[in-house]
Amino acid sequence: MHFISTFTRIAVAEVFDTMLSLKLEALETLEGADVPHGPLEGVVGSVGFAGKINGTLYMRYSDKLACSVTERLIGVTPVTAADSEVADVIGEIANMVSGTMKGQTSKQGYHGWLSTPMILRGSEIFLESKSAPISSMSRFRLPISNDRLEVWVFAKLED
Amino acid sequence: MAKRVLSIDDSKMVHMVVAKALKPAEITLLTAVNGEEGIQKAEAEKPDLILLDVTMPVLDGIETLTRLKGIPSVKDIPVIMLSADGGSENIQRATELGALKFITKPFTADALLAGIGEYIGLPRPS
Numbered sequence: 001m002h003f004i005s006t007f008t009r010i011a012v013a014e015v016f017d018t019m020l021s022l023k024l025e026a027l028e029t030l031e032g033a034d035v036p037h038g039p040l041e042g043v044v045g046s047v048g049f050a051g052k053i054n055g056t057l058y059m060r061y062s063d064k065l066a067c068s069v070t071e072r073l074i075g076v077t078p079v080t081a082a083d084s085e086v087a088d089v090i091g092e093i094a095n096m097v098s099g100t101m102k103g104q105t106s107k108q109g110y111h112g113w114l115s116t117p118m119i120l121r122g123s124e125i126f127l128e129s130k131s132a133p134i135s136s137m138s139r140f141r142l143p144i145s146n147d148r149l150e151v152w153v154f155a156k157l158e159d
Numbered sequence: 160m161a162k163r164v165l166s167i168d169d170s171k172m173v174h175m176v177v178a179k180a181l182k183p184a185e186i187t188l189l190t191a192v193n194g195e196e197g198i199q200k201a202e203a204e205k206p207d208l209i210l211l212d213v214t215m216p217v218l219d220g221i222e223t224l225t226r227l228k229g230i231p232s233v234k235d236i237p238v239i240m241l242s243a244d245g246g247s248e249n250i251q252r253a254t255e256l257g258a259l260k261f262i263t264k265p266f267t268a269d270a271l272l273a274g275i276g277e278y279i280g281l282p283r284p285s
Binding site for chain 1: 169170171172173175176214215216242243244245246247248263264265266267
């Protein structure tokens with residue numbers, strides 16, 4: 001497994017454990033040509049990396065899972081996944097996961113910067129990169145839902 | 160009089176999590192969603208401590224810190240950075256500008272209280 005995939009799994013588990021007191025179970029990790037690109041539906045939080053590591057992290061939740069995570073974290077029950085609270089929570093979680101990953105990649109010499117989080121929502125979402133040599137997708141099971149959390153990373157490392 | 164902490168962060172989720180963490184210590188939380196609003200509130204409210212995010216729209220945390228330290232009426236208010244982006248370059252820059260500590264997200268309520276407690280006179284956790 002590429003170390004970017006390993007760092008992704010560690011960062012996602014740490015953020016959910018610390019902020020939501022949830023122990024995630026890491027399921028499969030797919031890399032390279034095995035990474036599915038879509039179509040996806042639901043809510044996607046994304047953060048870009050720039051510097052010695054370039055790329056983007058995407059975290060996809062079903063609408064139901066996004067609402068459950070929001071409720072658990074801030075105690076507010078969203079009416080729908082389009083509520084602003086959901087976007088805020090999903091974006092900030094992506095920000096924390098990216099920040100945790102950045103701390104790990106920095107120790108390997110890959111320093112960089114993070115973008116502010118962005119949110120995608122819809123039913124025909126495709127995630128692709130034409131130039132990233134590293135692509136990875138990891139699935140996680142959360143104890144609060146039967147829906148899976150899926151995390152993509154497309155990245156390029158600069159020497 | 161209750162201590163007052165100003166949280167400057169573009170995420171309302173972070174404000175809510177911080178508020179929950181500070182509640183047991185009976186700390187009043189003031190909030191701002193970007194650096195410009197944060198500077199205005201700092202000048203108007205003179206909080207006991209400022210929690211400052213790094214990556215924000217309008218005015219980022221490093222620039223906000225630079226401006227805060229240039230305003231005589233607020234320059235001595237303790238500032239703690241609270242950010243997901245805890246890269247060494249950010250920590251070094253914030254420290255050079257006068258931030259007292261850098262707490263990285265994710266954080267626990269205990270870690271946050273312990274982190275700010277020494278600067279606003281909270282009793283040490285037993």
